Amino acid sequence: MFVNQIAVFLENKVGRLAEVARILADASVNIRALSLADTSDFGVLRLLVDNNEKALEALKYNGLTVRESRVLAVPVEDRPGGLLKILDMMDAASVNIEYMYAYANPKGGTAIMIFRFAPIAKAVEVLEKNGIAILSEQELAAS
Amino acid sequence: MSADHLPDKESTFAPELLAQRQLELLQASLNRAHKMVPFYRERFIENGAAPQDVEKLEDLARLPFVRREDLADHYPYGMFAVPLRDIVRIHTASGAGNKPSVTGYTKNDLALWKSLVGRALKAAGINDQDIVQIHLDPGLANWGRDYKDGAEALEASVIPLTPLSLQKQLMVLSDYRTTALITTPVSAGELLESLARLRAAPLNLAVKNLILVGEPAEENLREQLEKELSLTTWLHWGLHEVPGPAIAFECEAHDGLHVSEDSFYLEIVDPETGKPAKDEGEIVLTTLSTRAFPLIRFRTGDRARLVSTPCACGRTLRRIRWLPGRTDGMALIRGVKVHPSQVLAIVEGILGFVPLSCKLFTPSKEAGQGLEVRLGMDDRLFSDEVKELEKIMAGVERGLCQELGVPVRVRLMEQSADVCQNQALIKESL
Numbered sequence: 001m002f003v004n005q006i007a008v009f010l011e012n013k014v015g016r017l018a019e020v021a022r023i024l025a026d027a028s029v030n031i032r033a034l035s036l037a038d039t040s041d042f043g044v045l046r047l048l049v050d051n052n053e054k055a056l057e058a059l060k061y062n063g064l065t066v067r068e069s070r071v072l073a074v075p076v077e078d079r080p081g082g083l084l085k086i087l088d089m090m091d092a093a094s095v096n097i098e099y100m101y102a103y104a105n106p107k108g109g110t111a112i113m114i115f116r117f118a119p120i121a122k123a124v125e126v127l128e129k130n131g132i133a134i135l136s137e138q139e140l141a142a143s
Numbered sequence: 144m145s146a147d148h149l150p151d152k153e154s155t156f157a158p159e160l161l162a163q164r165q166l167e168l169l170q171a172s173l174n175r176a177h178k179m180v181p182f183y184r185e186r187f188i189e190n191g192a193a194p195q196d197v198e199k200l201e202d203l204a205r206l207p208f209v210r211r212e213d214l215a216d217h218y219p220y221g222m223f224a225v226p227l228r229d230i231v232r233i234h235t236a237s238g239a240g241n242k243p244s245v246t247g248y249t250k251n252d253l254a255l256w257k258s259l260v261g262r263a264l265k266a267a268g269i270n271d272q273d274i275v276q277i278h279l280d281p282g283l284a285n286w287g288r289d290y291k292d293g294a295e296a297l298e299a300s301v302i303p304l305t306p307l308s309l310q311k312q313l314m315v316l317s318d319y320r321t322t323a324l325i326t327t328p329v330s331a332g333e334l335l336e337s338l339a340r341l342r343a344a345p346l347n348l349a350v351k352n353l354i355l356v357g358e359p360a361e362e363n364l365r366e367q368l369e370k371e372l373s374l375t376t377w378l379h380w381g382l383h384e385v386p387g388p389a390i391a392f393e394c395e396a397h398d399g400l401h402v403s404e405d406s407f408y409l410e411i412v413d414p415e416t417g418k419p420a421k422d423e424g425e426i427v428l429t430t431l432s433t434r435a436f437p438l439i440r441f442r443t444g445d446r447a448r449l450v451s452t453p454c455a456c457g458r459t460l461r462r463i464r465w466l467p468g469r470t471d472g473m474a475l476i477r478g479v480k481v482h483p484s485q486v487l488a489i490v491e492g493i494l495g496f497v498p499l500s501c502k503l504f505t506p507s508k509e510a511g512q513g514l515e516v517r518l519g520m521d522d523r524l525f526s527d528e529v530k531e532l533e534k535i536m537a538g539v540e541r542g543l544c545q546e547l548g549v550p551v552r553v554r555l556m557e558q559s560a561d562v563c564q565n566q567a568l569i570k571e572s573l
């Protein structure tokens with residue numbers, strides 16, 4: 001049920017993001033979603049790709065520091081208040097959302113959000129109890 | 144020349160008399176060190192020398208040098224030459240490794256430092272009419288105390304070292320009608336900049352004398368300070384270890400710094416060969432009068448050139464011209480000596496491991512800057528959460544800042560393919 005995300009450390013300077021895109025393109029890795037969190041000095045790029053193994057190898061080979069971490073992919077109703085419902089749920093259960101970002105969903109109807117919850121096990125429990133789907137990597141890839 | 148500037152008797156001894164005094168003091172000091180400090184006794188034995196073999200001052204050159212590493216190796220009290228019950232003050236200064244240099248003073252030592260610092264301040268015309276303000280980074284807190292004592296010995300009114308913001312320092316400087324300010328060239332430059340920003344309501348300063356300590360002051364900064372603030376600048380040279388500021392000081396001739404040779408034996412050596420330098424070289428000091436912490440041929444790491452012409456002021460104490468740069472791996476950060484290995488040791492202590500790469504940079508000319516530490520990212524440091532990375536940066540910054548007493552900025556860098564090891568070097572930042 002977890003989705004493995006890749007995080008990459010980047011210095012905040014021109015061309016670094018393009019460099020990562022180039023490395024992944026050269027390795028024939030497709031980027032399905034990304035989010036960049038940056039400060040004045042550095043940034044952390046989070047990626048969902050179609051082949052983690054190949055992506056990690058290529059990024060490391062190019063001297064980048066990477067880390068895999070578990071996130072949850074959750075379909076969110078594509079209407080006002082859709083996201084709020086999940087946020088309220090987590091708030092009530094004292095689960096923190098470290099960050100989240102949107103995942104492209106060409107089929108429409110629902111949006112897919114990627115969440116980094118802490119603690120993640122509790123978040124799973126809350127979602128299941130409320131009957132909210134958690135997408136597996138396969139389901140995400142097929143969406 | 145006002146009477147305030149008149150040198151004391153010991154500063155004007157004929158060279159032969161001074162040399163005679165120095166030899167007597169040196170022999171007594173060597174004897175004490177031999178008797179009381181195992182480190183020195185072993186050094187004597189290793190070199191087949193005994194204190195009584197030093198029959199003239201030049202014989203001292205037969206003894207080996209003492210380095211900062213030696214002080215760190217004998218942390219904390221191994222270099223003390225008196226029993227702890229005779230020690231009345233203990234100072235800690237940054238050392239050459241993960242151990243600081245610890246030095247002690249007897250009651251007489253404190254009185255001696257008081258008079259040495261007082262002498263140096265007196266040469267700058269400071270007297271009982273003065274209001275003396277001390278503004279130094281926390282890393283120079285020991286000197287703050289010494290300067291306070293020295294200024295008090297002249298019965299000046301002292302505003303001691305207090306950690307205040309630059310704005311507050313300026314307020315005190317202006318409101319308290321400070322007449323003499325003791326600070327580092329970097330801090331003086333910052334004060335000047337802040338004053339320039341206050342053009343709308345210029346402060347009316349009463350400062351007549353500015354004592355610059357901690358690092359050699361650039362000539363153009365001195366000129367700018369003197370011109371824009373209508374004051375006279377005076378450069379002092381000293382050590383954190385011996386320990387004391389104002390071992391060498393400027394007189395009204397402003398042509399080099401007189402070394403208090405009645406309490407120190409001065410050598411300038413070639414840093415490579417250790418032989419007497421022909422022109423410029425490293426300052427090597429031997430203490431003659433301090434009881435608690437004798438230093439024999441201490442390699443200071445500071446560079447200087449001897450000024451051989453007699454001084455117009457009448458002092459016979461030899462003069463040095465303090466040169467920028469160092470002969471050891473240490474860097475001067477806002478007047479505070481910082482050793483790269485010490486920084487690495489602190490970083491390791493905070494992180495719990497040695498980072499793959501840790502590069503150190505000295506401040507650029509930008510005001511307010513301290514040491515810049517660039518940590519190369521690696522798997523043990525990395526997190527996908529920015530806030531975790533910021534926590535690491537802040538923790539290392541706080542720890543270093545506390546230990547070193549200077550501002551520190553930590554930056555996280557990508558691990559570059561070519562540099563994958565620690566560089567025990569401090570470079571000028573670009």
Ligand SMILES: [Zn+2]
Pocket residue numbers: 394395396401454455456457458
């Ligand atoms: Zn002079």
